[in-house]
Amino acid sequence: MGASAISSGPAELRIEDLTVAYGPRSPAVQGLSAHVPAGTTLALLGSNGAGKTTVMRAITGLLGQHGGRMVSGSISLDGVDITQSTPAQRVRLGLAQTMEGRRIFSELTVEENLRTGAWARPDRPGVAKELAAVFDRFPEIADRRKDKAGYLSGGQQQMMAIGRALMARPRLLLMDEPSLGLAPKLVDRVADIIEKIANEGTTIVLIEQNVAMSLAVAEYAIALEAGRVVLESEAAALAEDDRIQAAYFSAVSSTWPKPDLS
Numbered sequence: 001m002g003a004s005a006i007s008s009g010p011a012e013l014r015i016e017d018l019t020v021a022y023g024p025r026s027p028a029v030q031g032l033s034a035h036v037p038a039g040t041t042l043a044l045l046g047s048n049g050a051g052k053t054t055v056m057r058a059i060t061g062l063l064g065q066h067g068g069r070m071v072s073g074s075i076s077l078d079g080v081d082i083t084q085s086t087p088a089q090r091v092r093l094g095l096a097q098t099m100e101g102r103r104i105f106s107e108l109t110v111e112e113n114l115r116t117g118a119w120a121r122p123d124r125p126g127v128a129k130e131l132a133a134v135f136d137r138f139p140e141i142a143d144r145r146k147d148k149a150g151y152l153s154g155g156q157q158q159m160m161a162i163g164r165a166l167m168a169r170p171r172l173l174l175m176d177e178p179s180l181g182l183a184p185k186l187v188d189r190v191a192d193i194i195e196k197i198a199n200e201g202t203t204i205v206l207i208e209q210n211v212a213m214s215l216a217v218a219e220y221a222i223a224l225e226a227g228r229v230v231l232e233s234e235a236a237a238l239a240e241d242d243r244i245q246a247a248y249f250s251a252v253s254s255t256w257p258k259p260d261l262s
């Protein structure tokens with residue numbers, strides 16, 4: 001009974017004392033612990049090379065593909081230790097990821113790309129329903145469903161990349177730079193989408209170059225520097241923190257927040 005093996009509802013993620021290294025070099029991430037309660041969003045902050053992507057790889061189990069390994073620590077989903085689980089097993093437990101740089105299959109159609117996101121789902125009718133739901137959520141790609149994905153605009157490709165992850169109906173969604181390269185209006189749109197996905201019952205871990213946007217949508221944030229946690233706090237408090245302002249608020253973030261209309 002494959003289908004019934006998939007739990008529903010948001011997952012709780014716990015990372016304990018994570019240390020990761022690539023080859024003999026000093027660790028890329030060192031001693032990181034994080035608790036992401038079910039249904040909440042965690043923002044991972046840090047400049048280039050701080051270790052954010054490495055944390056994501058540890059969660060997905062894809063470190064090995066990049067020459068990395070967990071030196072110590074553990075990762076659990078809903079209290080179940082998945083440290084030794086394969087990437088595919090983690091997907092079956094409800095983990096999905098939106099790719100950085102919109103790594104899409106440009107020769108496949110939009111619909112085919114979306115369907116690849118549902119490979120682990122055994123329930124065909126559920127997949128068809130999900131596809132309809134993704135097209136409802138992203139009308140701008142619904143009209144292009146039979147077009148090759150390579151012909152979509154950058155913004156449409158980003159929507160498709162998010163839609164592809166949603167096809168798995170994830171309980172834990174890892175989002176890597178979902179607003180990268182998007183115009184300010186589309187950054188607003190992506191922020192709304194992230195909040196909606198979270199509210200509908202998905203736990204999210206978010207890496208965003210647009211720090212202001214990520215702090216606006218996240219409940220909690222962790223800042224990394226050279227692989228170590230240097231700050232962790234409720235996101236709203238960090239948004240006001242001078243150290244965060246000085247370290248991470250670059251020109252790109254000035255496109256956020258949306259004007260206060262109250």
Ligand code: ATP
Binds near residue numbers: 022047049053054
């Ligand atoms: P960016 O935003 O630039 O991706 P990041 O915060 O995601 O930065 P990571 O990509 O996790 O940082 O990199 C953390 C450290 O690990 C860096 O020193 C980086 O050079 C190193 N690193 C990342 N991937 C590899 C790899 N496949 N092999 C060797 N070293 C790596």
